[in-house]
Amino acid sequence: MGMGTPMGSWHVRNSRDDAQPPRRRNAEHIMDRDNHQHTDQGTRPPQEAEAPATESVEQYMRIHDYIERLREDKRPSPPGALAPEKVRAYQMAALLRSAAVDATAPDPVFVARLRSRIQHELAAMASTPPASNPLAGAEPQRPMRSNRAHGSVSRRALLGTGLGAAAAGLAAGAALGRSTEPALSGLQPSGALVPAGAGIWVAVAAVHDVPLGGIKHFATEAIVGYVRHTPSGFAALSGVCTHMGCLLQWNGAARTYDCPCHGGRFSEDGSPAPSSPVWYRPLAPIATRVQGSTVEVYLPPTADPSGEHLGATPAATGSDTGYQVGH
Amino acid sequence: MLQRSPVPHHTPSVSPERAVEPGKPGEPGERSLEQLYEDHMVAIYHFIYARVGNREEAEDLTSQVFLKAVRGLDGARNAASMRAWLFQVARTTIADHWRAFYRMHADSLERLCEGDWDVSVAAPRQSPSHDEARVQHILRCLPARYREVLTYRFLLNYSLRETAEHMGITETNVKVLQFRALKKAAEYDHAM
Numbered sequence: 001m002g003m004g005t006p007m008g009s010w011h012v013r014n015s016r017d018d019a020q021p022p023r024r025r026n027a028e029h030i031m032d033r034d035n036h037q038h039t040d041q042g043t044r045p046p047q048e049a050e051a052p053a054t055e056s057v058e059q060y061m062r063i064h065d066y067i068e069r070l071r072e073d074k075r076p077s078p079p080g081a082l083a084p085e086k087v088r089a090y091q092m093a094a095l096l097r098s099a100a101v102d103a104t105a106p107d108p109v110f111v112a113r114l115r116s117r118i119q120h121e122l123a124a125m126a127s128t129p130p131a132s133n134p135l136a137g138a139e140p141q142r143p144m145r146s147n148r149a150h151g152s153v154s155r156r157a158l159l160g161t162g163l164g165a166a167a168a169g170l171a172a173g174a175a176l177g178r179s180t181e182p183a184l185s186g187l188q189p190s191g192a193l194v195p196a197g198a199g200i201w202v203a204v205a206a207v208h209d210v211p212l213g214g215i216k217h218f219a220t221e222a223i224v225g226y227v228r229h230t231p232s233g234f235a236a237l238s239g240v241c242t243h244m245g246c247l248l249q250w251n252g253a254a255r256t257y258d259c260p261c262h263g264g265r266f267s268e269d270g271s272p273a274p275s276s277p278v279w280y281r282p283l284a285p286i287a288t289r290v291q292g293s294t295v296e297v298y299l300p301p302t303a304d305p306s307g308e309h310l311g312a313t314p315a316a317t318g319s320d321t322g323y324q325v326g327h
Numbered sequence: 328m329l330q331r332s333p334v335p336h337h338t339p340s341v342s343p344e345r346a347v348e349p350g351k352p353g354e355p356g357e358r359s360l361e362q363l364y365e366d367h368m369v370a371i372y373h374f375i376y377a378r379v380g381n382r383e384e385a386e387d388l389t390s391q392v393f394l395k396a397v398r399g400l401d402g403a404r405n406a407a408s409m410r411a412w413l414f415q416v417a418r419t420t421i422a423d424h425w426r427a428f429y430r431m432h433a434d435s436l437e438r439l440c441e442g443d444w445d446v447s448v449a450a451p452r453q454s455p456s457h458d459e460a461r462v463q464h465i466l467r468c469l470p471a472r473y474r475e476v477l478t479y480r481f482l483l484n485y486s487l488r489e490t491a492e493h494m495g496i497t498e499t500n501v502k503v504l505q506f507r508a509l510k511k512a513a514e515y516d517h518a519m
Contacts, residue, residue, distance in 0.1 A: 060502045063509065064487075071484055073382040081430045088513035089506070090429070092465075094380025096481035096512070098373070099462040103382070106372040110386050114393060118364055121397040232459050232482070269456065285369055 070097040099232035105285040201296040238284040377458040473508035
């Protein structure tokens, strides 16, 4: 497969966007034709280098615009009605985009904001009977358990978990507070409580220091972790065991992070290792990006030791997450 | 600047010796939605991101999934079935999104989703790494020139100009090449 496009002879005739009026007309019935097995595969002679009849400049441009939006990590405009295999090409672009160097962990600000929305919803539901269930029928529903009654979870339950650590105290004062607290009643879905950029990006490694497949330990004033170079880019993980907060050691032979305290082990990607005697929560991912030749990780605001505007929150979250918070 | 409430008192109301050790696979236990969020949010986000390819939509749809989950959760499943259920919610959410985005009929969308969906149902734990493996496999299968253009444009996030320079072709050629490479890659993926 794919031999229809030999490297050496590859070129396009559509070298200008306005060069192909006849092909534009073709675009109109491309849809119909593409619904059948499309024509440019198999029937095309190996040396054929012209644009196949099923292609048009519009299509090149449409998918190009789509790609450019993805590269900005922004919502693309719908490309309009497409034949199924064209849709697959767009979906392929989305899949490949997810492997980009700068598409990694969810934004900690978003993570914290959604968490507070969920708490808000749960609190609201706790005061209304669960009569209309939009998902009823999707799966057999069991009766509500009484433990739903306390819809707003304790801070410890939230903060003591791995992901809580990743977003450590982003919005700690507001978003991680109990949803029954007055501050949250004013929370809008778009939630402006935590401005993007409230945290800081900190360089933790040079790109060339972490070859593909490599792992490097890092420690900032606020957090310790490991930065990995995966086939899909750089990714950083908290280096703190999700059990009791001990510092993990990278075990190069087994390729696991080992906890010296209770023997917990985590796989390279932070998930609990199959060999772990106890199955702890996955390690918290840390937002990572590449800036020039350095790899940076995102430190949420409370992890910023100089963030005096955050008051006492670092201590409060730090004790729960196991992060070492500087003072 | 920040509207922050006073820092709440740090009073754990759940005793450390909770009845169920969270995160043990396959073990029945009570898992609150908050735990579900902490445990699976990243996986769901990655799952969705790999299907929309941008942060804005990934955040929107991830929010939708968990807000649906808030209303649909019955709180009495074991960890494995909760995860599977959550991914099911994610799949229907993405399907709805695609239907609108690509203006597709439900049945053609279903055909389009089949392969992808099955894999995810079979191995929900693996979904993020499954997508990584998918990308690697697809790239390996492609002719070198296609692999090259997709690597520059997507994995390395090069601009059109940078890609053209590295490949020694015109920017217009890159546009055509990336189109064909994506189409070919989609064929491989579909056939997988």
